[in-house]
Amino acid sequence: MSQLTHLDDQGHAHMVDVGAKDNTQREARAEAYITMAAATLALITDGGHKKGDVLAVARIAGIQAAKKCADLIPLCHPLLLTHIKVELTPEPLHNRVRIESCCRLSGQTGVEMEALAAASVAALTVYDMCKAVDKNMVIEGTRVLEKSGGKSGHYVAELGSRTT
Structure with a gap:
């Protein structure tokens, strides 16, 4: 395993200097799942939720989370x-x-964290909007599916490790 890049020689956390890296096209995809009662899912898909379109709000929240990732993760x-x-x-x-x-x-650094933040916050938003009717929802399976670009190249998650 390689050395952790966010630690200096004394073991102190620091932001990695990416100034010398080349700009390359970079992309990352991530996923998450939120499991709920059948009635809760029906409420969402039938448009009967009194708070409005749960999926549309969660989509916008995920987009916002990707844009704010650097504000959330030090x-x-x-x-x-x-x-x-x-x-x-x-x-x-x-x-x-x-x-x-x-x-x-x-750019000079990858976008995995932004993709993970987007999927995670979208799931949290579904939970937030539906918690009044279903407190037993479970968020799980959050992971990077694929990333490309940069020195470390192309990564694709193993299919066998997907949540089913």
């Missing part, structure tokens, strides 16, 4: 994202919503 660099996409897909067979995010830029 050692993340502020990035000029060129693309953010958050998709929420109801999966009635599993009583859950699958959330997938994609972030892209041309």
Whole structure:
């Protein structure tokens, strides 16, 4: 395993200097799931929730989270994202919503944290909007699905490790 890049020689946390890195096209995709009661999912998909369109609000929250990632995670660099996409897909067979995010830029550092923040906050927003009717919701399976660009190259998560 390689050395942790966010620690200096004395073991102190620091922001990595990416100034000497080349600008490259970088993209990351992440996912998360929120499982709930069947009635809660039906309330969301049928548009009957009194707070409004849960999935639309969660999508916007995920986009905002990607843009604010450096404000939330202390050692993340502020990035000029060129693309953010958050998709929420109801999966009635599993009583859950699958959330997938994609972030892209041309820059000196990766966008995995922004993609993870987008998926996570979208899931948290679904929870927030539905907690009055279902306190037993579970957020799980948050992970990077794929990343490309930069020195470390292309990564694709193993299919066997996906949440089913």
